[in-house]
Every structure is written in C-alpha cells, then in structure tokens.
Amino acid sequence: MTSPTTVSRFGPASSTPASSKTSRAAAQTTAWAASGATPSRSAHSPGVGPAQSRCASESERSTPPPGKVGCSASVSLNSWTGGFVATVKVTAGSAGTSGWNVSLTLPSGASVTNTWSATASGSTGAVRFTNVDYNGRLVAGQVTEFGFQGTGSGAGMTPICAAS
Structure with missing residues (x-):
C-alpha cells in the first residue's frame, strides 16, 4: 500500500508527513510575521474556509x-x-x-x-x-x-x- 498523497499550497503534491507540513506552515507564519505582512484568508487556502461576515443592522x-x-x-x-x-x-x-x-x-x-x-x-x-x-x-x-x-x-x- 502506498502512503497518501497530499496537495499543499507550499509546493507540489507530496507524501510528506504531517509533522513536516506543520513545521513548514509554522516557518511560513514566522516569515510573514518577520516581514510585517499579514496573511489573508482565502477560499483557496487549505484548511481555511472563506471569511465569514455578518453585518450589524439597526435591529x-x-x-x-x-x-x-x-x-x-x-x-x-x-x-x-x-x-x-x-x-x-x-x-x-x-x-x-x-x-x-x-x-x-x-x-x-x-x-x-x-x-x-x-x-x-x-x-x-x-x-x-x-x-x-x-x-x-x-x-x-x-x-x-x-x-x-x-x-x-x-x-x-x-x-x-x-x-x-
């Protein structure tokens, strides 16, 4: 049996263990923080749904x-x-x-x-x-x-x- 293949926004399809992906995501987050940039949520980001909004009204x-x-x-x-x-x-x-x-x-x-x-x-x-x-x-x-x-x-x- 082969190991599962995953698709990551950080690179091509791979069979990288989840712990490596977590480390890579943490490194990317650290890079964003160091650059002063703020990552945005996108419907295309794995594991993140579209931003949800709710407008307040008079009621x-x-x-x-x-x-x-x-x-x-x-x-x-x-x-x-x-x-x-x-x-x-x-x-x-x-x-x-x-x-x-x-x-x-x-x-x-x-x-x-x-x-x-x-x-x-x-x-x-x-x-x-x-x-x-x-x-x-x-x-x-x-x-x-x-x-x-x-x-x-x-x-x-x-x-x-x-x-x-």
Missing part, C-alpha cells in the same frame, strides 16, 4: 466576537410604535465566565419596563444588566440570552459585555 448590533475577550453580546429588536422587546445574546470568550454584565445606553426617551433572565440596574440612559444565578457560568463559546421590554425606541443600542 442587531454586537460587540466583537468571542476570542481572548471575556464575552461578547449582540442585541436584536422587535419594535412597534411606542415600544420594543430586545433579546440580548451573551457569548463567552475563550476563558469562559463565572458571571457577566452587559451595559448599553438607551436612546433618549426610551426606558426599560420589564426584564427577564438578567437583573437591570437603571431603566433609562445607561443601563447595566447582570446575570442571574442560573446563567452566569458559561464555558468557552457557550451562549445565553436575556431580554427586556421597553417604551420608546430601542434603535441604535450597542451592548458592551464584561465577564467576571
């Missing part, structure tokens, strides 16, 4: 995706004349969380009238939402949601998440 805004940060949050709105319901998704970063809070600023004239799956501090202007007992501890990448109802317009809110 959905978010903080950066999880990574080395403690958590991220995104908000989506269901609005009607004179009111809205906001659903906020909290996603744990690479270290997970033992608790979290989300801060956002309500537009002028808006106020929070009801909250679920979080505790609100304040009802107008800058409002802070803190986890409740059952949804504070999140493992890396885990998502939880909370929501609130408000009067006025909720358009333009951008949540900021902090983990503890």
Whole structure:
C-alpha cells in the first residue's frame, strides 16, 4: 500500500508527513510575521474556509466576537410604535465566565419596563444588566440570552459585555 498523497499550497503534491507540513506552515507564519505582512484568508487556502461576515443592522448590533475577550453580546429588536422587546445574546470568550454584565445606553426617551433572565440596574440612559444565578457560568463559546421590554425606541443600542 502506498502512503497518501497530499496537495499543499507550499509546493507540489507530496507524501510528506504531517509533522513536516506543520513545521513548514509554522516557518511560513514566522516569515510573514518577520516581514510585517499579514496573511489573508482565502477560499483557496487549505484548511481555511472563506471569511465569514455578518453585518450589524439597526435591529442587531454586537460587540466583537468571542476570542481572548471575556464575552461578547449582540442585541436584536422587535419594535412597534411606542415600544420594543430586545433579546440580548451573551457569548463567552475563550476563558469562559463565572458571571457577566452587559451595559448599553438607551436612546433618549426610551426606558426599560420589564426584564427577564438578567437583573437591570437603571431603566433609562445607561443601563447595566447582570446575570442571574442560573446563567452566569458559561464555558468557552457557550451562549445565553436575556431580554427586556421597553417604551420608546430601542434603535441604535450597542451592548458592551464584561465577564467576571
């Protein structure tokens, strides 16, 4: 039986062991770092899918995706004349969380009238939402949601998440 043949962007088809390919990829990454260049993702790079993007709209805004940060949050709105319901998704970063809070600023004239799956501090202007007992501890990448109802317009809110 012959060993498998692989195609690499670093050269022609080969039957090079995976450890050599890893070393070659590490050397290429080191060369990019030394040159100050930033490698770009491409649909043609092996093992890397096309870059994924998601645009925030008036009905959905978010903080950066999880990574080395403690958590991220995104908000989506269901609005009607004179009111809205906001659903906020909290996603744990690479270290997970033992608790979290989300801060956002309500537009002028808006106020929070009801909250679920979080505790609100304040009802107008800058409002802070803190986890409740059952949804504070999140493992890396885990998502939880909370929501609130408000009067006025909720358009333009951008949540900021902090983990503890």
